[in-house]
Amino acid sequence: MRRIEYGYELCAGRPFRGQAQAELRAFLAEAELTYDPGIGYSVVIRDEAGRIAAAASLDRDTVKCAAVRPDLQGSGLMAQLITCLRQEAVSRGIRSLFLYTKPRNRRQFAELGFYEVAGTEEVLLMEDRRGGFAAWAAGIQDIRACGTVGCLAANCNPMTLGHRHLIEQAAARCDTLYLLVVSEDRSAVPAAHRRRIVEQAAGDLANVIVAETGRYLISSASFPDYFLKERAEAVWCGLDIAVFCRLARILGISRRFVGTEPLCPVTAAYNRAMAAALPQAGVELVELARLEQNGVPISATAVRKLIADGRWQEIKSLVPEAAYDYFSEEENRRLFLQRYQALTVSDQIVAQETGGR
Known part of the structure; x- marks a missing residue:
């Protein structure tokens, strides 16, 4: 765990187990997301009270279960998470990432360097390699x-x-x-x-x-x-x-x-x-x-x-x-x-x- 700006703390796991995973599952459920058993690496940011403020995970070369608490959206926490996941991916020899998100989040992740591959009414697949598809x-x-x-x-x-x-x-x-x-x-x-x-x-x-x-x-x-x-x-x-x-x-x-x-x-x-x-x-x-x-x-x-x-x-x-x-x-x-x-x-x-x- 390491402290980042404005009193937040960042914690990573490969993957989380026990109580840490249970807290992550509960946080994702509030964001209408389901924890994926294929996840191999997770990053969470906690506020000063120790509550999860934002989280995102990596399943091989795919970012999953990415969410920021509603009252903190737009505060730059997602950018922090994506940076951490990209660093982890590079350490594993992965040079580009996919990302699942809801269609309403298209613009947010486009600003973080992701491009649409394809999507449905329920889910959007994006990649951070321009012209990859x-x-x-x-x-x-x-x-x-x-x-x-x-x-x-x-x-x-x-x-x-x-x-x-x-x-x-x-x-x-x-x-x-x-x-x-x-x-x-x-x-x-x-x-x-x-x-x-x-x-x-x-x-x-x-x-x-x-x-x-x-x-x-x-x-x-x-x-x-x-x-x-x-x-x-x-x-x-x-x-x-x-x-x-x-x-x-x-x-x-x-x-x-x-x-x-x-x-x-x-x-x-x-x-x-x-x-x-x-x-x-x-x-x-x-x-x-x-x-x-x-x-x-x-x-x-x-x-x-x-x-x-x-x-x-x-x-x-x-x-x-x-x-x-x-x-x-x-x-x-x-x-x-x-x-x-x-x-x-x-x-x-x-x-x-x-x-x-």
Whole structure:
């Protein structure tokens, strides 16, 4: 804790625990905000009486839960918080930040150097890198794209024959297909490895352009619930869809392809939200039937379970050759198991902190 101007004290935690976290949760509740279990670093400013006057937190590269007490708004406390979070981010090697806020706070954070990425009536996503989104979109855009342009986004953790089937079906229904592989590195198969497998397995499809979702689409910034499979809050579905619609305008995408989803509630909720929102943006949602084996959809979840149980040879009928070759290497299986086990523990902790939601 250190004293700053006008008698205020600034305190930081990685993250707060016990009574300190309970006080922060109560403060955020008064500001109609919910403490996020993904928070890894928090900063609060207390007044002379020891009460929280302002607070903001960091979840990887995203500022969350930022609020100033109503009677102190406009006093410069938020600028102090953002400065502290930027210093912490730089110490972690993070060079730019995202920020969640309510749309009514757009001007306040614009004055602190944040620029709008996308938003809904409930939440606004901003970044402190001018032109960041445009640069990302330009990196995806391919001069070969022509005619009817479609998009399919997939995690491919790992890629299965079910993914290959969806890619084939989508590619046959448009002239150009952008295949966006989720690049957030929070899966059992590392992001770079997932993309390499996809490129190998889909390399024979001439009209398919493989790219990544980057930090903007299906990421912990735009859609954190995607990585918390027990929940799917509409606000995050809507925000990620708003980000996609902005990308679609730039790339000329008029069709978004998805697979039917009988297994994962988060993906199913996302598909329903897209069905309602995309037509308003001039994008057709095309739902494709999942590939089945013995009457059951082929799923990456089942493949991961087989590998985790030491039965990796049994995945041969479920994955493309590139994926099977990948797991044939002991080093890759060992890396998978380390990450799989770590993610399982992390999911259990989050479930406890969110009441099992």
